[in-house]
Amino acid sequence: xxxxxxxxxxxxxxxxxxxxxxxxxxxxxxxxxxxxxxxxxxxxxxxxxxxxxxxxxxxxxxxxxxxxxxxxxxxxxxxxxxxxxxxxxxxxxxxxxxxxxxxxxxxxxxxxxxxxxxxxxxxxxxxxxxxxxxxxxxxxxxxxxxxxxxxxxxxxxxxxxxxxxxxxxxxxxxxxxxxxxxxxxxxxxxxxxx
Numbered sequence: 001x002x003x004x005x006x007x008x009x010x011x012x013x014x015x016x017x018x019x020x021x022x023x024x025x026x027x028x029x030x031x032x033x034x035x036x037x038x039x040x041x042x043x044x045x046x047x048x049x050x051x052x053x054x055x056x057x058x059x060x061x062x063x064x065x066x067x068x069x070x071x072x073x074x075x076x077x078x079x080x081x082x083x084x085x086x087x088x089x090x091x092x093x094x095x096x097x098x099x100x101x102x103x104x105x106x107x108x109x110x111x112x113x114x115x116x117x118x119x120x121x122x123x124x125x126x127x128x129x130x131x132x133x134x135x136x137x138x139x140x141x142x143x144x145x146x147x148x149x150x151x152x153x154x155x156x157x158x159x160x161x162x163x164x165x166x167x168x169x170x171x172x173x174x175x176x177x178x179x180x181x182x183x184x185x186x187x188x189x190x191x192x193x194x
Contacts, residue, residue, distance in 0.1 A: 032056045032063070038081040040070060041145045049081060063096040080145055097144070098136070102153055109158035125159035127152040133162055 032053035040047040052066035065079050078101050102114040108127045117124065126134045129150050139147055154162075165172045 035067075036085055038084045041080045042074070042077065043070075047081065049085075051082075051085065062099060064100070078148060080148060083144060097148075101148055105153045107155040107158055108152035109154060109162065112155060114153065114155065122156040124156055125154040127154050133159055135159070 032051040035048050035050050037046050038049055039045070048069040049065050050067040052064050055066075056063045063082055065082070068074070068077075068081075070077070078097060080097050082097055099117045102117055102124055104113065106113050107124075114124065123136060125136070126139070126147065128134060133154060134151075165174075
């Protein structure tokens with residue numbers, strides 16, 4: 001008798017969990033459904049886009065497009081237009097765009113390819129055209145398109161190491177011959193990696 005009661009309770013709990021999970025998934029994905037008009041950052045003209053609602057509800061903050069009126073010709077774009085949508089908090093949309101921008105790129109210093117990013121810790125940084133290392137906290141969202149077109153990606157390890165090297169030069173010994181680097185006037189040059 002105890003086995004039957006235990007089985008009945010387990011079935012009821014599983015059914016309740018499935019009901020709550022399904023309801024949450026439907027409600028969450030409905031936020032992202034539907035076509036929207038955005039201004040394409042590349043052409044500065046209107047485009048009709050649709051967010052991949054199932055992916056967005058399961059993997060926030062990685063929001064991506066499911067369809068765009070400029071596809072298939074521009075299907076490999078960086079999807080920067082997502083920052084214009086009001087489907088999620090701005091921070092989530094921007095981090096999704098940045099995760100796609102870093103994917104497949106190489107660090108300006110160590111030339112390692114960026115793996116899939118986890119935006120919550122060890123955030124990558126940027127190298128400006130003038131050679132200044134910057135974190136994303138220093139970038140204004142309004143200049144995002146220009147930054148993505150002109151700046152170079154820097155991995156978290158190199159960002160921390162280079163900042164430490166500049167902040168504490170007395171604690172760092174630079175040996176370019178060990179890594180086959182041709183350093184610039186400051187003892188390090190990222191220009192060979194561009």
